[in-house]
Amino acid sequence: xxxxxxxxxxxxxxxxxxxxxxxxxxxxxxxxxxxxxxxxxxxxxxxxxxxxxxxxxxxxxxxxxxxxxxxxxxxxxxxxxxxxxxxxxxxxxxxxxxxxxxxxxxxxxxxxxxxxxxxxxxxxxxxxxxxxxxxxxxxxxxxxxxxxxxxxxxxxxxxxxxxxxxxxxxxxxxxxxxxxxxxxxxxxxxxxxxxxxxx
Numbered sequence: 001x002x003x004x005x006x007x008x009x010x011x012x013x014x015x016x017x018x019x020x021x022x023x024x025x026x027x028x029x030x031x032x033x034x035x036x037x038x039x040x041x042x043x044x045x046x047x048x049x050x051x052x053x054x055x056x057x058x059x060x061x062x063x064x065x066x067x068x069x070x071x072x073x074x075x076x077x078x079x080x081x082x083x084x085x086x087x088x089x090x091x092x093x094x095x096x097x098x099x100x101x102x103x104x105x106x107x108x109x110x111x112x113x114x115x116x117x118x119x120x121x122x123x124x125x126x127x128x129x130x131x132x133x134x135x136x137x138x139x140x141x142x143x144x145x146x147x148x149x150x151x152x153x154x155x156x157x158x159x160x161x162x163x164x165x166x167x168x169x170x171x172x173x174x175x176x177x178x179x180x181x182x183x184x185x186x187x188x189x190x191x192x193x194x195x196x197x198x199x
Contacts (some may be wrong), residue, residue: 013042013044013048013052014052016042016043016044017038017039017042017044017048017049017052017053017059018059018062018063019042020037020038020039020041020042021033021038021056021059021060021063022063022107023041024037024038024041025059025060025063025106025107025110026103026104026106026107028106029106029107029110030056030057030060030107030110031110033056035049035050035056038059057114057117060110060111060114061114063111064111064114065128067099067103067111068129068130068131069130071095071096071099071130071131072130072131072133072134074095074098075091075092075095075131075134075135075138076134078091079091079134079138079141084147085139085142085147085148085191085194085196086187086191086196088135088138088139088142089161089187089190089191090187092131092135092161092162092165093165093183093187096165096166096169099111100169100174105174108169109169109170112166112167112169112170113170115163115166116166116167131162132158132159132162135158135161135162136154136155136158136159139154139157139158139194140154142154142196147196148194148195148196149195152194152195154194157190157193157194161190161193164186165183165186168182168183168186
């Protein structure tokens with residue numbers, strides 16, 4: 001009789017590798033991370049790493065997918081409460097700041113840089129990016145409520161807002177004193193772009 005023990009063992013090994021990779025990425029960044037160290041920390045042979053993940057970027061993509069799901073859930077819960085269009089945009093920044101605290105600045109920037117990677121699969125569907133979906137759907141609801149003019153393209157604005165926010169968080173210093181005014185100005189700029197406030 002067949003059992004699911006080999007499947008469970010494979011899933012457990014993959015989870016151990018992901019947990020070990022997360023710690024190694026936090027320590028060294030993705031570029032500096034050592035796959036042998038990851039395998040050793042997970043208690044498996046080095047070749048086992050490559051059985052589960054062809055490259056370190058594949059590990060990062062899987063970790064990113066999990067974090068995107070978590071952030072999208074958090075955004076959806078937040079959007080269920082009364083809020084303004086600016087609150088929608090500000091909440092995106094807030095969940096990213098929480099992610100940065102959880103991952104550390106080095107790994108956080110590696111995560112964000114994935115969105116600009118030339119080796120990322122080109123045929124990705126929008127639904128594979130739950131944060132983008134959550135933001136665009138919320139902007140569409142704001143448009144339906146009349147908070148954003150009907151002719152504003154919320155898909156284009158939502159995607160470009162997030163991409164720009166990721167780029168800012170990669171490039172500006174993490175100091176709150178420097179970062180906060182830049183982000184506030186960025187949110188205001190997008191409020192004008194969405195025409196959610198009069199120019």
